[in-house]
Amino acid sequence: MQNRVKLQSTLKPLSVALMAILMASQVNAEETLNVVAASPDNNGLVATHSKSATKTDTPLLETPQSISVITRQQMDAQNVRSLNEALRYTPGVAAEQWGGVSAFDQFSIRGFNYGSTGFNDQFLDGLRMNNGLVYGFQQVDPFLLEDISVVRGPASVLYGLASPGGIIAMQSKLPTAENIRHVELEAGNHQYQRGSFDLGGKANDDGTVLYRIVGTATTREGQERGTEMRRWALAPSVTFQPDYYNKLTLYARAQNDPKMGAQTSLPVAGTARSNPNGTLPTDAYPGEPDHNTFSRKQAAVGYSADHYFNDDWFVTLNGRYSEETSNYNAVIFAGLENDQRTIDRSIAASDEHFNTLNFDNQLHGHFTTGELEHQLLLGMSWDRFTGHANYASGSVSSLDIFNPHYGAAVYGLLQNYQDTRVMNNQTGVYAQDQLSYQQWRATFGVRHDWSSIRTTDLLGYSDDIKQRDEATTWRAGVNYLFDNGIAPYFTYAQSFQPTTSVDSSGKPFDPSRGELYEAGIKYQPKSLPALFSIAAFNLTQDKVLTTDPLNAAYSVQGGKIRSRGLELEARGSVTDQISVIGAMTWQDVQYVQDSDPTVIGRTPLRIPTRFGSLWVNWEAPDISAVAGLGAGVGGRFSNGTKGGTMDNQFDTAGYGVMDAEVHYDLGHLAHSLKGGKVQLTAQNLTNRQYVTSCFTDAQGCFYGAERSVIAKLSWDF
Numbered sequence: 001m002q003n004r005v006k007l008q009s010t011l012k013p014l015s016v017a018l019m020a021i022l023m024a025s026q027v028n029a030e031e032t033l034n035v036v037a038a039s040p041d042n043n044g045l046v047a048t049h050s051k052s053a054t055k056t057d058t059p060l061l062e063t064p065q066s067i068s069v070i071t072r073q074q075m076d077a078q079n080v081r082s083l084n085e086a087l088r089y090t091p092g093v094a095a096e097q098w099g100g101v102s103a104f105d106q107f108s109i110r111g112f113n114y115g116s117t118g119f120n121d122q123f124l125d126g127l128r129m130n131n132g133l134v135y136g137f138q139q140v141d142p143f144l145l146e147d148i149s150v151v152r153g154p155a156s157v158l159y160g161l162a163s164p165g166g167i168i169a170m171q172s173k174l175p176t177a178e179n180i181r182h183v184e185l186e187a188g189n190h191q192y193q194r195g196s197f198d199l200g201g202k203a204n205d206d207g208t209v210l211y212r213i214v215g216t217a218t219t220r221e222g223q224e225r226g227t228e229m230r231r232w233a234l235a236p237s238v239t240f241q242p243d244y245y246n247k248l249t250l251y252a253r254a255q256n257d258p259k260m261g262a263q264t265s266l267p268v269a270g271t272a273r274s275n276p277n278g279t280l281p282t283d284a285y286p287g288e289p290d291h292n293t294f295s296r297k298q299a300a301v302g303y304s305a306d307h308y309f310n311d312d313w314f315v316t317l318n319g320r321y322s323e324e325t326s327n328y329n330a331v332i333f334a335g336l337e338n339d340q341r342t343i344d345r346s347i348a349a350s351d352e353h354f355n356t357l358n359f360d361n362q363l364h365g366h367f368t369t370g371e372l373e374h375q376l377l378l379g380m381s382w383d384r385f386t387g388h389a390n391y392a393s394g395s396v397s398s399l400d401i402f403n404p405h406y407g408a409a410v411y412g413l414l415q416n417y418q419d420t421r422v423m424n425n426q427t428g429v430y431a432q433d434q435l436s437y438q439q440w441r442a443t444f445g446v447r448h449d450w451s452s453i454r455t456t457d458l459l460g461y462s463d464d465i466k467q468r469d470e471a472t473t474w475r476a477g478v479n480y481l482f483d484n485g486i487a488p489y490f491t492y493a494q495s496f497q498p499t500t501s502v503d504s505s506g507k508p509f510d511p512s513r514g515e516l517y518e519a520g521i522k523y524q525p526k527s528l529p530a531l532f533s534i535a536a537f538n539l540t541q542d543k544v545l546t547t548d549p550l551n552a553a554y555s556v557q558g559g560k561i562r563s564r565g566l567e568l569e570a571r572g573s574v575t576d577q578i579s580v581i582g583a584m585t586w587q588d589v590q591y592v593q594d595s596d597p598t599v600i601g602r603t604p605l606r607i608p609t610r611f612g613s614l615w616v617n618w619e620a621p622d623i624s625a626v627a628g629l630g631a632g633v634g635g636r637f638s639n640g641t642k643g644g645t646m647d648n649q650f651d652t653a654g655y656g657v658m659d660a661e662v663h664y665d666l667g668h669l670a671h672s673l674k675g676g677k678v679q680l681t682a683q684n685l686t687n688r689q690y691v692t693s694c695f696t697d698a699q700g701c702f703y704g705a706e707r708s709v710i711a712k713l714s715w716d717f
C-alpha cells in the first residue's frame with residue numbers, strides 16, 4: 001500500500017503534462033513555425049523583459065508589479081561574490097542582515113523574511129530552492145547565474161507558499177548558440193584567490209546541440225581571525241533542439257564548501273552599544289579557530305523541455321532533483337558577563353541532510369476573443385522535501401573577547417536537543433490570463449495549494465506532528481501604456497505560508513496570509529536604454545505567531561504586521577558614457593495586532609525603515625585618448641534597525657558604505673590583446689566599521705563586511 005501511495009505521489013506532477021499535451025493536440029498545427037527564438041537581450045545594466053513575475057516572457061513595462069532584474073553585467077561590474085552582495089543596490093531589499101557572514105543569504109524584502117531567521121524564498125530556474133532545517137540551506141555561487149530577479153510583493157499565485165514580501169528568482173547560465181570562451185583570475189586582500197571559467201556554444205555544425213560548462217573555485221580568509229573559506233562549483237548543461245517544435249535542456253550543478261568561515265555573532269556592548277573596555281574590532285572572533293567545522297555539499301540535476309504545437313500553443317516541463325549535506329560543529333557566542341569583557345560560549349553542532357524533488361509543468365496559449373488578446377497560462381507544480389537534522393549543544397570555557405587567547409578552551413559534553421525528520425509536500429494548480437486591449441494590459445491569476453508537513457521527533461520527546469493545509473490565492477493587476485513610455489499600474493495580490501509549530505494544546509497553526517495593494521508608475525524612455533519606476537504599497541500579514549498570554553512557553557496566532565512604503569528605482573544610461581543604478585526605499589513596518597498590547601505600533605527587529613543606494617558608471621569615449629577605460633562608484637546607506645526584544649528594544653546606528661571599481665579593455669593597447677580586461681574593485685572602500693543587525697543581548701550583533709580589494713584579469717577568446 002505504501003509503495004502504491006508513493007508511486008501515485010511521484011506521478012502526480014507528471015499528470016498535468018499529459019493533460020496539457022492532450023488539450024493542445026486538439027489545436028490545429030500549422031506547417032510553418034517560427035516559435036523557438038532567443039529571449040530579449042538582458043545583457044546590459046537594464047533588463048527589458050522577465051519571466052519571473054508572470055512565468056511568461058513579458059516586458060517589464062507591461063508587468064503590473066514591482067520587479068528588479070540584476071543583470072550579469074551589473075554583477076560583473078560590482079564583482080559580487082554572493083547573493084547578498086548582488087542585492088545591495090535593489091529597492092525594497094535590506095541585504096546582509098548578518099553582515100560579514102557569507103555562508104547564508106539573509107535579507108528582508110519590504111520588511112518581511114522567513115520567520116526570524118532572515119532567510120527568504122528563493123527559486124532557481126523557476127523551481128523552488130527549499131529551506132533547510134537547522135544550518136543546511138541551499139546557496140548558489142553567483143558566477144553560475146545569468147541574472148537575478150527580485151519580485152516584490154506576494155507571489156503565491158505562481159509559486160505557492162511564500163513570504164508576503166516577495167521572492168528571489170535566479171536564472172542559471174545555460175546553453176546558447178553564442179560562442180562563449182571566458183576565463184577569470186582574481187586575487188585580493190584577506191588572501192583572496194579565485195579562478196573561474198565559462199565555456200559554451202554549438203556542439204555540432206548545424207547548432208541542434210548546444211553546450212555550456214561553468215566552473216569556479218575560491219579560497220580566502222574569513223572576516224573573523226583564524227577562519228577560512230573554500231569553495232568550488234561546477235555547472236554543466238546541454239541543449240538538444242532538433243527542430244522548431246522541440247527543445248530539451250539537461251543540466252547539473254555541484255557545489256562544495258568545505259570551509260565556510262564563521263557564523264557567530266559578537267556582544268552588543270562593544271559593537272552596537274558602548275563598552276567601557278572599548279569597541280571590538282571587525283575581525284573579533286568569540287569562537288576557537290581549531291574548533292570551527294562548517295562544511296556543505298550540494299548537488300542537483302534537472303531538465304527543461306519545450307514542445308510547440310503551433311505558433312500559439314506550447315508546453316513547458318521543468319523538473320529538478322537536489323540534495324544537500326552539511327556538518328556544523330563550532331564554538332559560538334552565548335552572552336557577556338558583568339565585567340563587560342568576558343564572554344560565555346557554547347558549542348553548536350548539527351549534521352543535516354535533505355533532498356528535494358521539484359516539478360512545474362505549464363501549458364501556454366495565445367488566442368483572441370473579439371478585440372481582446374489573451375496570453376493564457378495553466379500549470380501544476382509539485383514539491384517534495386525530505387530531510388533529517390539534529391542539533392546538539394555543550395559548554396565551553398569563557399574567553400576574554402578583548403584579549404583572546406585561543407587553543408586553551410575546555411569543552412563539556414554535547415547534549416542532543418533536536419533530532420528531527422521532516423517530510424513536506426506541496427501541490428499547486430494555477431491559471432493566469434494576460435489580456436491586451438489597445439494600450440491596456442491586465443493580468444489575472446488564481447491558484448489553489450495543498451500542503452502537508454510531517455515532523456517526527458526521533459528523540460521521542462513528542463508525538464509526530466501531521467499538518468495539512470490548503471489555500472486559494474489570487475491576484476489582479478492592470479496597467480496602461482502611454483505612447484511616451486509611461487505606464488501607470490495597480491495590483492492586488494495574496495500569499496500564504498504554513499506555520500510549522502503547534503499551540504499549547506498540540507494543535508497545528510493555520511497558515512499565515514499576506515495581502516498587497518500596490519500602485520506605481522514605470523517609465524521607459526524612447527530615446528535611451530533606461531527604466532524608471534516608483535511604487536507605493538500597503539502590505540499586511542495576518543495570523544502571525546505571538547506569545548500565548550496564558551502560557552509564555554507557547555504561541556498563539558494573534559499577530560498582524562503591516563508594511564507601508566514607497567520605492568524608487570532608476571536603471572539606465574544617462575548619456576553615451578554615463579549610466580546609473582539608483583534605489584531608495586521608505587517603509588513603515590509595524591505590528592498592528594499582538595497578544596501583548598505594548599508591542600502594537602513597534603517595528604519588528606532587524607528591519608530598517610529607510611535605506612537606499614546609487615551606482616554611477618562611466619565609460620571613456622571610443623575616440624578619446626583613454627578609450628577602453630571605465631570606472632564605477634557607488635554608495636549605499638541604511639538608517640539602522642532595532643535589536644533586543646520586542647518589549648525592550650534598542651537602536652543600531654545608521655551607516656553609509658562606498659564601493660568602487662576601475663577597468664580597462666586591453667584590446668585598446670594592442671590588437672593581440674583583444675578580449676582581455678583588467679579590473680580593480682573595492683567593496684566598503686573606506687573600510688567603514690558598522691553593525692548590520694542585532695538579536696538579544698545574549699545572541700549578539702553582526703558587523704558588516706570589511707573592505708575587500710580585488711584585482712581581476714578576464715579574457716574572452
